[in-house]
Amino acid sequence: MRGLIGAISALAIMASSAASAESLKLVEVITSPERTKVLQQQVEAFEAANPGTEVEIVSLPWGQAFEKFATMVAGGDIPDVVEMPDRWAGIYKDKLVDLNSRIADWEHGETLTQKTIDMGRQTDGKTVRMIPYGFYLRALFYNKKLLEEAGVGEAPKTMADFMAAAKAVSELDGKYGYCLRGGPGGLNGWIMMAATMNGNNTFFDENGKSTLNQPGSVEGIQFLIDLYQNGYAPKDSVSWGFNEIVAGFYSGTCAFLDQDPDALIAVAERMEADDFAVVPMPVGPAGKAFPTIGFAGWAMFDTTSNEDLSWKLIAHLASPEANKEWAKRVGVIPIHEGAEQDPYFKTEQFKGWFDTLNGDQYVPTVMPTYLEQFGYFADSIALESSQEALLGQISAQEVADKWAEFLTEEYARWKAAQ
């Protein structure tokens, strides 16, 4: 009897290890029906190319992804491969596999753009913890018709032009200059304006002190407050998130929108291609603009039982062909060199982003997502205090001081941990 039980359990162990050798768990955290469909197709192609492999896709809706994923990992239900947004990388960095040598041995490793490698290394500057699958870079959408009606000849090139154009459009009845994102996800706009007016996008000076309350940055923050308080942005834009600003733009309520390529999908569906275009963000007094750049990528946890297969999946998803398709359908800037030669990316709309990438006066700003509490800062502290500032409850200086204090403290903690 005991022999039988032993044999059965041995069989069971063999069976389960055989099964786990061939199955991977992939968690996606930024989800939409379209995205999940693309991912599913690419994963199916991977399964077909590797017979006997099964990839289970777990989709977490972005709204609750952060706490759900944290709970999953804390509870030991750790996936093999994960879609890692830049701002979470700092939290999970110690659990993610170093991909340096894998990329060096990879046939497509050579064509990855330098930016891609740099962003993959953002947690400590040395180790590639993830392969970004594309970039979200800010550029300025503008409504050609509205500008024409308001008598503005061309898209603004400087911040002063931008303010003047916003003012001119706002004089039209029921129209506004700027689709201000005062609600969720608004931090990028604030940081961008602060850096552009300050002429500098480093977050901390050599003493580890945040630059956000330097006089130039405060001017940038004041710039957005002025836009709102002078009525160049709709009154309820103080709580607008992504959907509202995009709707505000394509409905023709406001003439300017600063967004990533993912907004292009929704805008292009509802506006004639001739009615709008995208240009780089206006430059500040120093002649430079600092649009924020964000990303997410594929990473694997060190608890995976099959590192080789996990890497294979990541390599498959990040291959030039798969990535180009992903970039088109999800709305990001691709990660391999030469992708901009594709006709899809050669439109007047996409030009804004590639001009930004190629122009010397445009310096992409990477948010300090390596700070542990960055997510909390962006989603709670910055959100609430920036709304208070827009509504005139606190001044630009006060909000800048508050942010600088928090970030300086977090930076010191991060420094100490290095």
Add this chain to the structure above:
Amino acid sequence: MSTATPAPGKPRARPSFYFRYLVEPYLYIAPAFVLIALVMLVPLVIGVSYAFQSVSLLRPFETGWVGTENFQALWSDRKFWLALKNTFWWTLGSIFFQFFLGLGLALLLNTRFYGKRLVQALVFLPWAVPTFLSALTWAWLFNPTIGPLPHWLAALGILSEPFNILGDPDLAMWGPITANVWFGVPFFAITLLAALQSIPGELYEAAEIDGATAWQSFTKITLPFLAPMIAITVMLRTIWIANFADLIFVMTGGGPANSTQILSTYIFTTAFRKLDFGYASAIAVALLALLLIYAVILLVLRRRLVKI
């Protein structure tokens, strides 16, 4: 034979007496006790104990007992007091309209009219809608681009121009309150209607014969009979609403500028955005204490006022 049987009235065996009257009953209710302890008391004690510890997911090595540190931080936390004030207005505003509209509806449904069954079914509809969905729907209704409400309010002269009140810090709280009133009226209507229907009809007949006015029979018969139900439903609903964050979370996310932040949304943000479970528990304990005090006051009042 007679020596073997004990005298009548004398217990046959002492041990079995103790067992049957002192031990056995408790054995019967033991499963219930164990269950309650497992699903309610244990988590409660653990939750309360977190309030005296440093439990932060991001700093796993800095955990440990910190005494009343979390509560001291709470005392000087401006946001906590703001959230407390908002919780008060949110709860009071919601319960006030829910109760009076619910009572009116119950009185109406207690009369006879044509098509009553249909109306009755429609009235209870809001309860069948998931809160998330009703929050989204109301949020769209308040949006001037798509929704009709701002335009109606402007036409009525309540708003100077059609704008989204959810974006105005002085008015934003009215958005979730409106949704909550719509959502919560059926509860009062159902429970109060049940209580109304249990009032004997003869009392009203007698009152009518004695020449009582409608107002008199309402205050002298209906209200005293409804009072116990009113006390208990108002208490339950207050506690529920004070803890009810779904509508606010979906409609405004606590904004703009914290103007709709209530304690339970603040607890959520602290626990799941800041990942600081210790501090979140401290806020939760404060809320628990406040609600306990409220419940005790209401129960005492109920005993004083309700003479049945």
